[in-house]
Amino acid sequence: MNSYPIEFLNVSKSYSLNRLKYQTLSENFGQIFQRILTGKKRTLQTEDFWALKNISFKVGTDTVLGIIGRNGAGKTTILKLISQITYPDSGSIQVHGKVGAFIELGAGLHPELSGRENIYLYGSILGMKRKEINEKFPEIVKFSGIEKFLDTPIKKYSSGMYARIGFSVVAFMNPDIFLIDEVLAVGDQIFQERCIEKMRQLAKTKTIVFVSHNLDAVRDICTEVIYIESGRVKKWGKPKLVIDFYNNRARSEKYVL
Amino acid sequence: MYSWMLELWKYRELLFALSIREIKIRYKQTVFGILWAIIQPLSLMIVFTFVFSYFLKIDTGHVPYPIFAYSALLPWTFFSTSLYFGSLSVITNSSLITKVYFPREILPFSSLGVAILDLAVASFLFMGMVLVYNTPITFNLIFIPVILLVEIAFTAAILLIFSTLIVIWRDLKFVIPLITQLWFFATPVIYPLAKIPEKYRFIYMINPISIIVDDFRAVSVYGTQPNWYGLIIAGSISLFIFVAGYIFFKANEKRFADIV
Numbered sequence: 001m002n003s004y005p006i007e008f009l010n011v012s013k014s015y016s017l018n019r020l021k022y023q024t025l026s027e028n029f030g031q032i033f034q035r036i037l038t039g040k041k042r043t044l045q046t047e048d049f050w051a052l053k054n055i056s057f058k059v060g061t062d063t064v065l066g067i068i069g070r071n072g073a074g075k076t077t078i079l080k081l082i083s084q085i086t087y088p089d090s091g092s093i094q095v096h097g098k099v100g101a102f103i104e105l106g107a108g109l110h111p112e113l114s115g116r117e118n119i120y121l122y123g124s125i126l127g128m129k130r131k132e133i134n135e136k137f138p139e140i141v142k143f144s145g146i147e148k149f150l151d152t153p154i155k156k157y158s159s160g161m162y163a164r165i166g167f168s169v170v171a172f173m174n175p176d177i178f179l180i181d182e183v184l185a186v187g188d189q190i191f192q193e194r195c196i197e198k199m200r201q202l203a204k205t206k207t208i209v210f211v212s213h214n215l216d217a218v219r220d221i222c223t224e225v226i227y228i229e230s231g232r233v234k235k236w237g238k239p240k241l242v243i244d245f246y247n248n249r250a251r252s253e254k255y256v257l
Numbered sequence: 258m259y260s261w262m263l264e265l266w267k268y269r270e271l272l273f274a275l276s277i278r279e280i281k282i283r284y285k286q287t288v289f290g291i292l293w294a295i296i297q298p299l300s301l302m303i304v305f306t307f308v309f310s311y312f313l314k315i316d317t318g319h320v321p322y323p324i325f326a327y328s329a330l331l332p333w334t335f336f337s338t339s340l341y342f343g344s345l346s347v348i349t350n351s352s353l354i355t356k357v358y359f360p361r362e363i364l365p366f367s368s369l370g371v372a373i374l375d376l377a378v379a380s381f382l383f384m385g386m387v388l389v390y391n392t393p394i395t396f397n398l399i400f401i402p403v404i405l406l407v408e409i410a411f412t413a414a415i416l417l418i419f420s421t422l423i424v425i426w427r428d429l430k431f432v433i434p435l436i437t438q439l440w441f442f443a444t445p446v447i448y449p450l451a452k453i454p455e456k457y458r459f460i461y462m463i464n465p466i467s468i469i470v471d472d473f474r475a476v477s478v479y480g481t482q483p484n485w486y487g488l489i490i491a492g493s494i495s496l497f498i499f500v501a502g503y504i505f506f507k508a509n510e511k512r513f514a515d516i517v
Contacts, residue, residue, distance in 0.1 A: 015515065028426075084358045086514040099358070107356030110278060112285050117278075124274035125357050127267075 003096060005177055005207045006059040006082060011091035013077055014048040051077040053231040054091070059224075064199070064208040066222035066239060068215065068246055074231045075211045079103055079179045082209065097207070100126060100175030102166055109162060111155035115146050118154055122169045136172045143194070144168035163187050171198050178208045196221060215243050258500070261507060264360050272363050276370025279342075283371060294375035295382050297338075298330040305447050315448055320478050324386045328474045329446040331383060332408055335376045336466055337437050339412045343368035344419035344433050351517040361510045362503070365416035369409060376405075383477075395480035404472050404483060411465045411495035417502035421509045424516055440464075445471050465491035 052074045059065045067075045080086045081093055083101040108125045109118045119140055123133040133140075141147055144164040149157065154165070164187060170178070180199070187195065199208060200221055212218050218225060218239060225242040227235040235245045265272070284290040302323055309315045310322035317325040346364040347354065354361065387394065423429045443464060445453070450471040453461060461467045468491040472483035 080355075080514070085355065087511045101357065103356045104352075107352055110282060112282050113278065117281070121274055121278055124271045125353065125359060127271070127359070129270055130274075 004058040005061055005096050007094040008055050008057050009092045011052055011055045011088045011093055013052040013088050014050050016048055050231050055233055059207055061207055063224055064203045064222045066218040066225040067211045069228035073228045075228060076181055079181055082179055097176030099177045100170050100173050101179040102170040103181045112153055114153055115150045118165060119169055126173050128173050140168045140172050160187050164191060167195055178202055178206050181211045182213055219243055268360055268363060271359055272367055275367035279367055279371045280374055291378055294378040298334045298379050301330055302327045309447055321390050324390050324478055327383060328478045329470045331379055332470050332473045333446050335372045336412055339369055339372040340437055343416040344423055347420045347424050348517055354517050355514045361513060362506055365420045392478055393480050397476040397480055397482055400476045400483050404469055407492045407495055408469045410499050414495055414499035414502040417506040421506050424513055462490055465494050
């Protein structure tokens with residue numbers, strides 16, 4: 001492939017901040033009446049929050065990109081933009097290849113259904129064919145380590161178990177681009193290590209974007225790291241370089257506070 | 258539009274999987290389970306039979322009132338339950354919308370899948386009634402798939418529009434049951450279409466559901482051909498709203514994850 005699997009060019013994304021985006025009819029009617037009475041157009045005041053501001057970066061085929069930054073810096077928004085869950089206000093995003101995203105714990109899993117049913121459901125939500133899931137089912141179950149509870153409704157599972165199912169299905173769906181949000185945090189040590197091992201294995205042939213606060217893991221598996229602060233790319237480069245920069249920054253901020 | 262269809266086709270297994278999930282969840286932890294698909298139209302039929310056959314004596318020709326009502330309740334219940342569950346489908350699945358990518362129209366469409374199953378289950382009782390009331394079985398039954406196809410197209414169209422609107426205006430959550438109720442009385446379920454004075458008949462012609470209900474009853478109970486003229490109008494209206502609704506849905510779909 002001669003082009004980059006992921007390319008962001010001047011991408012900006014805003015969310016309205018002080019009110020929810022959906023409207024109520026009474027508000028809409030209120031606005032209309034006000035307009036008729038006063039002749040002025042007064043729209044409801046909205047304050048926009050720029051989750052991302054003019055972000056540009058490229059991710060190569062054999063890259064494992066780590067994204068670090070504080071809560072609310074815009075890390076998850078980047079993953080959502082890559083996987084087309086949400087769309088940018090401006091700028092262009094190009095993504096080549098099948099995307100497998102594990103964005104949030106338990107997304108797509110239904111509490112009333114059993115582990116088995118959920119593996120099938122989540123697999124098809126991620127775009128796998130039933131045949132594919134059948135083939136990989138034993139591997140998925142083995143990797144997630146939920147054999148014993150396969151036919152129990154997952155509402156009885158712990159949150160670590162949710163993460164296990166979710167990650168396992170995504171890991172075996174064989175995407176070209178693999179997006180992983182801070183979700184390993186809930187798994188126990190053994191499962192975390194297993195995930196990191198799996199990611200290292202996948203990294204040989206796939207593009208991976210990995211969002212995490214676990215800087216050791218980032219240093220361990222990423223080949224490049226982006227540090228994001230308030231929706232802007234502050235630093236982009238080798239893991240050690242960026243992580244040191246981030247640590248310094250965090251330290252100096254602590255003193256200010 | 259073609260590329261949407263193509264993508265939908267690519268995700269057909271998800272459509273199937275979500276329909277199955279809907280079915281499993283809807284009847285999970287209920288005592289009667291799938292029997293609810295029969296209980297609903299059955300209980301309405303019983304009440305209607307008392308009120309409109311014993312008290313008010315609506316003339317239904319040679320057809321006994323219970324089967325007259327039930328044959329209309331089948332397509333009507335299909336429409337009303339789809340509308341109820343389907344229009345909420347986007348907001349009830351907000352966790353999917355904000356975390357996974359897939360063509361969003363799969364959500365309202367999958368509630369159609371459940372309605373189709375419900376209809377199939379409820380039809381068993383209908384077949385029993387056909388035998389009990391000795392209703393003649395005619396060749397015209399082969400037109401039922403055509404009528405159902407029009408109904409599915411129309412219902413899908415309405416779902417695309419309502420499920421989008423409800424994301425933007427949550428008020429509609431309360432409006433939809435009201436609309437459904439009014440729509441019910443405007444549809445010839447409890448009374449025959451023939452009872453409507455000629456000069457108001459045109460109102461019924463622009464309501465595809467009333468034609469669908471009337472035709473369904475005509476072919477299944479009265480053993481006549483469907484009203485082709487009406488069915489073609491209903492089909493065209495449905496197709497038109499479907500295309501418009503699909504465009505409307507797709508135009509708003511990208512905002513769903515930010516609003517919902």
